[in-house]
Structure formats: structure tokens, C-alpha cells
Amino acid sequence: MKPETLLRRPQTNRKLTTGCKILDGCLRGGIPCDSLTEIVAESGCGKTQLCLQLSLSAQLPISLGGLNGSSLYLHSEFPFPFRRLHQLSRSFHQSNPSIYANHSDNPCDHVFVQNVHSVDHLFDIMPRIDGFIKNSGNRLPLKLIVLDSVAALFRSEFDNTPSDLRKRSSLFFKISGKLKQLANKFGLAVVITNQVTDLVETSDGLSGLRIGNLRYLCSSGRRVVPALGLAWANCVNSRFFISRSDETICKERSENDESGSIYVSRRAQRRFDIVFSPYLPASSCEFMITREGICGVQA
Amino acid sequence: MEAWRLALSSSIRGKLISAGYTSLSSISSVSSSDLARDANITEDEAFEILKLANQSSGSNSCNGNRSLINGAKNAWDMLHEEESLPRITTSCSDLDNILGGGISCRDVTEIGGVPGIGKTQIGIQLSVNVQIPREFGGLGGKAIYIDTEGSFMVERALQIAEACVEDMEEYTGYMHKHFKANQVQMKPKDILENIFYFRVCSYTEQIALVNHLDKFISENKDVKVVIVDSITFHFRQDFDDLVQRTRVLSEMALKFMKLAKKFSLAVVLLNQVTTKYTEGSFQLALALGDSWSHSCTNRVILYWNGDERYAYIDKSPSLPSASASYTVTSRGLRNSSSSSKRVKMM
Numbered sequence: 001m002k003p004e005t006l007l008r009r010p011q012t013n014r015k016l017t018t019g020c021k022i023l024d025g026c027l028r029g030g031i032p033c034d035s036l037t038e039i040v041a042e043s044g045c046g047k048t049q050l051c052l053q054l055s056l057s058a059q060l061p062i063s064l065g066g067l068n069g070s071s072l073y074l075h076s077e078f079p080f081p082f083r084r085l086h087q088l089s090r091s092f093h094q095s096n097p098s099i100y101a102n103h104s105d106n107p108c109d110h111v112f113v114q115n116v117h118s119v120d121h122l123f124d125i126m127p128r129i130d131g132f133i134k135n136s137g138n139r140l141p142l143k144l145i146v147l148d149s150v151a152a153l154f155r156s157e158f159d160n161t162p163s164d165l166r167k168r169s170s171l172f173f174k175i176s177g178k179l180k181q182l183a184n185k186f187g188l189a190v191v192i193t194n195q196v197t198d199l200v201e202t203s204d205g206l207s208g209l210r211i212g213n214l215r216y217l218c219s220s221g222r223r224v225v226p227a228l229g230l231a232w233a234n235c236v237n238s239r240f241f242i243s244r245s246d247e248t249i250c251k252e253r254s255e256n257d258e259s260g261s262i263y264v265s266r267r268a269q270r271r272f273d274i275v276f277s278p279y280l281p282a283s284s285c286e287f288m289i290t291r292e293g294i295c296g297v298q299a
Numbered sequence: 300m301e302a303w304r305l306a307l308s309s310s311i312r313g314k315l316i317s318a319g320y321t322s323l324s325s326i327s328s329v330s331s332s333d334l335a336r337d338a339n340i341t342e343d344e345a346f347e348i349l350k351l352a353n354q355s356s357g358s359n360s361c362n363g364n365r366s367l368i369n370g371a372k373n374a375w376d377m378l379h380e381e382e383s384l385p386r387i388t389t390s391c392s393d394l395d396n397i398l399g400g401g402i403s404c405r406d407v408t409e410i411g412g413v414p415g416i417g418k419t420q421i422g423i424q425l426s427v428n429v430q431i432p433r434e435f436g437g438l439g440g441k442a443i444y445i446d447t448e449g450s451f452m453v454e455r456a457l458q459i460a461e462a463c464v465e466d467m468e469e470y471t472g473y474m475h476k477h478f479k480a481n482q483v484q485m486k487p488k489d490i491l492e493n494i495f496y497f498r499v500c501s502y503t504e505q506i507a508l509v510n511h512l513d514k515f516i517s518e519n520k521d522v523k524v525v526i527v528d529s530i531t532f533h534f535r536q537d538f539d540d541l542v543q544r545t546r547v548l549s550e551m552a553l554k555f556m557k558l559a560k561k562f563s564l565a566v567v568l569l570n571q572v573t574t575k576y577t578e579g580s581f582q583l584a585l586a587l588g589d590s591w592s593h594s595c596t597n598r599v600i601l602y603w604n605g606d607e608r609y610a611y612i613d614k615s616p617s618l619p620s621a622s623a624s625y626t627v628t629s630r631g632l633r634n635s636s637s638s639s640k641r642v643k644m645m
């Protein structure tokens with residue numbers, strides 16, 4: 001058994017750009033490889049948008065912050081947003097003409113979508129991923145795995161009894177262990193999304209247990225906690241939280257309007273927070289979701 | 300070492316050797332009354348001989364690396380040894396204070412806490428701080444970092460190493476004002492080179508590595524700290540037979556204890572927390588169960604108190620229960636800057 005020489009590793013882990021400079025600034029480059037990153041958010045906050053965007057930016061060359069690889073999108077929630085992926089892919093192709101030699105090259109060709117309907121199904125798929133990566137052949141090597149979302153896999157199958165919870169916990173560690181093994185072996189970036197549940201204060205106070213930099217997580221004006229509890233929190237390397245607040249209005253001046261009047265649109269501002277990470281200081285930034293994708297807002 | 304080198308009168312020396320005590324190890328493993336009887340000398344003389352023998356063998360060995368075959372030591376010697384053992388600083392003086400100066404060598408220390416509290420940060424800080432040269436009050440040793448979770452980031456270790464070198468340079472500049480500030484020989488790259496990093500992806504790999512450590516450390520004697528981050532991760536999945544898990548874990552704990560004592564190094568095991576169902580309610584506890592809690596000499600629990608991170612000495616044979624706050628900065632672990640009372644004695 002030989003130890004790894006730290007000096008031979010690159011001084012910074014390879015990072016996958018999110019496609020937005022401000023978000024990348026928060027993340028010191030982007031989502032790290034060889035690491036499990038969790039994105040926690042309420043439904044409709046933008047985690048799927050961010051994941052779709054990451055699946056596309058994985059195809060960028062390394063010099064532009066990509067991984068020069070394809071992505072595997074495992075989705076457990078229906079339906080998979082194919083239309084949105086195509087929309088993003090069109091604007092991605094337009095903004096990166098140098099990468100796609102042919103006009104007919106479709107970035108969607110490098111995003112592999114697989115539906116996962118249960119935990120057992122996920123365990124069935126994992127060994128196939130190994131083979132999938134090794135037999136890459138002509139296509140871009142797999143560099144990103146997205147699991148959207150892990151909570152949906154566990155929502156229905158387990159009761160609230162201690163023995164079921166224990167079974168559930170050991171499944172968390174099994175999933176996390178296998179994904180980390182894949183990430184380490186092939187240098188993949190792994191992004192997992194998670195849902196939130198409303199906080200119901202119990203007498204032991206454990207549901208409101210503070211994990212990470214934020215005293216409490218708030219979204220849409222109410223306190224929430226990430227789903228799957230403390231056991232799952234131990235399984236991921238980094239956790240990021242996306243929240244939305246309905247109060248913010250951003251004004252948009254419509255340039256096409258001949259009368260020159262200001263067109264006010266109500267667009268919910270999203271906030272991106274770092275809950276915990278092995279190398280990032282606590283920070284946050286704000287962003288919006290536009291037709292082109294996620295777009296950071298200068299504070 | 301030979302017995303005839305001892306500073307004794309020739310008659311007593313002659314009696315010793317004719318009784319068969321030719322080497323120091325044979326003398327120190329015997330009691331004074333037995334020695335007196337065998338060599339036909341008085342008990343006082345025997346006692347003097349034993350004292351001399353112990354003193355000589357003490358000055359020959361290095362860094363307290365005494366073989367345990369040298370016979371029973373008395374508690375006074377052990378206290379002297381313990382006090383002279385260096386401790387690894389955590390770079391946070393409040394934390395060092397409640398730890399009695401830092402993480403002690405020859406002990407297994409378990410540090411546990413919720414995700415995001417700073418366990419990996421403490422691990423990285425210790426693997427850098429163990430390398431602080433002796434001139435600066437450190438151990439000048441190397442570190443073994445066993446990563447089971449993939450949380451170790453080289454860029455973070457480099458950041459902490461750079462801060463450590465800067466602090467040392469500042470210290471030299473402060474202490475020796477006529478010297479240039481950069482008298483420090485160490486560079487951050489050297490610090491990274493002295494961390495032996497192992498990535499472990501399954502519990503079988505973990506067990507194999509722990510078994511291999513004895514041989515590895517024998518070949519790399521300047522390793523002074525072994526950090527496992529975290530000890531728990533691979534053991535929380537799929538162990539249907541909990542009895543087997545307990546057995547495997549206690550074997551591993553025993554190996555770590557032996558390593559710590561044999562090579563006089565510090566073993567730091569980072570652990571996760573879990574909820575335990577006791578007395579009808581859920582409570583927070585360190586993972587791996589009750590039987591594991593006996594396996595470590597010292598236990599430190601990290602927790603949040605308001606917006607501050609705190610460390611609490613949960614179990615220690617020599618330290619009083621106390622808690623202290625710390626922060627994680629870009630330069631590593633430091634004292635927290637709040638002006639309120641930072642160290643609380645229980």
C-alpha cells in the first residue's frame with residue numbers, strides 16, 4: 001500500500017463551472033471533482049436548472065472550466081424536463097460555437113438520462129455505470145453524475161419506526177460509498193439534489209439541529225430542514241442551499257417597447273448559500289433564472 | 300549495553316557478571332531483592348545498581364522509545380516521561396489549553412461532531428502542525444492522513460500550510476529582530492510532501508491499511524500523528540451482523556492503541572454523530588455504538604453553541620471536563636474572536 005504523493009496531485013481539484021461567474025466566484029471555480037456535492041432546495045427553486053446547466057458545461061474544454069466529458073443524469077422525479085434541456089442546449093451551443101465543429105452537433109447528445117424509480121433500481125444501475133465509463137469508445141468520457149433527487153427515492157418506502165430508519169441510514173451510506181468510489185476512481189464530479197421539509201419542532205429539538213454555517217434555513221418565508229436527516233448529512237462532502245424569497249421584485253426595462261416605459265416583472269430572487277464545505281468559507285450569492293439559464297446577480 | 304560499563308566498584312561489578320548479569324536489559328528486568336540474592340550483595344547496593352542501569356538505558360534510548368521488555372516502570376518515571384512528551388498544537392490556544400497543551404502523543408484521541416463543524420479542518424491542521432520544527436516548539440514529525448470520505452482537499456491543506464509557514468516567519472522576525480523574517484527553512488510544498496495520504500474506499504481497504512501501518516511506520520519512523528477521517532464512514536453500511544462489526548472495530552482500536560504506544564505517536568480518529576434512541580427519545584451520540592466509546596483514551600466533542608463552534612472534553616483520564624470555542628478561518632483553526640468568556644470549566 002503506497003500513500004499518494006500530495007505534490008503530484010494538482011494543487012486545486014478540478015472544478016466544473018456552473019456557467020455563471022458569480023456562482024463560480026462563491027465556489028472558487030465551481031463544483032469540485034472527486035467529491036459528492038449536495039444541493040438542497042425547495043421545489044421550484046432551481047436545483048434542476050442548475051443540474052441541467054452543469055450537464056451542459058461538463059462538455060466544455062478544461063480551459064473554459066469544463067471537464068471535457070459527458071454527463072449522466074439520473075432522475076427520480078417525474079417528468080424529466082426535456083424541453084428545458086433543449087432550450088438550454090440551444091443557447092449553450094450559440095454561446096460556445098468554437099466547441100461544436102458541426103452546426104448539427106447537439107450538446108444533448110452528451111447528456112445521458114436514466115430514470116431511477118427506487119433504491120434497489122439505483123443499486124442495479126451503479127455497476128453498469130462502471131462498465132459504461134470503461135467502454136467509452138468514441139464518445140466523450142463520463143465526467144459528471146447527477147442524481148436528482150435522492151429524497152424522492154426514499155420518500156415512500158420507509159416508515160418512521162427506529163428499525164426502518166436504521167435500514168434507511170445504512171442505505172444512505174451504501175449509496176454514498178459507491179458514488180464516492182466511482183468519483184475517486186474516475187475523477188468524476190457527483191451532484192446530488194435533495195428536497196426540504198418544513199420544520200416541525202419536536203421536544204428533543206433534534207429536528208432543528210444546526211448543521212453548517214447557517215443557523216437555520218429559510219425558504220419562501222418559512223423554516224425548512226433538508227430531507228433525510230442527520231444520517232444523510234454525514235454522507236456528502238459539501239452541501240449548498242438554494243432558497244427563494246417571494247418578496248423581491250426586479251425591474252426589467254424592456255428595450256423593445258417603443259414608448260420606452262419601464263416594464264416591471266416580478267421575478268423571484270434566488271439565493272445560493274454554502275452550508276458546509278471542506279474548503280470553502282461561508283458565503284452566499286444571489287441569482288435569477290432566465291431563459292438562458294442561471295444568471296448571477298451582483299450584490 | 301553491557302553491564303561492565305556501569306559506574307560501579309570493580310568488586311560489585313565482578314559479582315554481577317559472575318552471577319550472570321552481563322547486559323543492562325537483564326538487570327533492569329529484575330527486582331532489587333532478587334538481584335541482591337543472586338549476586339550476593341546487599342539490597343541497598345542492588346538498588347543503586349538498578350538505578351544506575353535505568354538511568355543509562357534512559358539516556359541511550361531516543362524519544363522515549365523504550366521497549367516494554369525492560370521491565371516494569373515505576374509511576375514516577377512514567378510521569379516524567381508523560382510530561383516530557385511533546386503535544387501537537389491545534390493552532391487555537393483555547394483548545395490547546397483544555398487539551399493540556401495539545402493533542403497528546405501515545406494516546407488515541409477521538410474527535411466527533413456534526414457535519415460542517417470542522418473535523419476535517421482539525422485533521423488537516425494537525426497534519427500540518429505536527430511538522431512544526433522543534434526550534435518552534437513542535438515535533439518536527441510527519442503525518443499519516445487516512446481519508447475515508449474524500450473530504451481532504453489539497454488546496455485547503457496548501458492554504459493552511461502557507462499560513463503555518465507565514466506564522467513561523469513572523470515569529471522568527473519577532474523574536475530575533477535583527478534576523479531577516481524568512482529564516483524558516485520550511486516551504487508549504489515541503490509540508491505537503493510530509494503528509495502521507497491514503498484514500499480508502501471500503502471497510503476492507505481500511506482494515507488492510509490499519510494492519511499495514513505497523514510496517515509502514517517502522518520504515519518511516521518520523522511519523523508522529525495518524526489521522527483517520529473518518530473512522531466511521533465505511534462501517535455504517537450493510538453490517539447485518541452487529542456483533543461482527545463490534546469485533547472488527549475493537550480489533551482496529553486495539554491496533555491503533557498499540558501503534559500509539561509503540562511509536563510514541565498521536566492517533567486522532569474523527570467520528571460522526573448519530574441519533575440514538577434511548578429512554579423513549581432520540582439523543583445525539585457519537586457513531587459506532589457504546590462498545591466503541593471505550594476504545595479511545597480521550598474523546599472531544601465538537602458542537603454549535605449559538606453561532607460559535609465549541610469543543611468539549613467528554614472523556615479523558617487526565618483532563619478536567621471543559622469546553623472552549625474555536626473558529627475555522629482561511630488560515631486554519633484559530634481562537635474565536637468573541638470577547639465573551641471563551642473557556643468554560645465544568
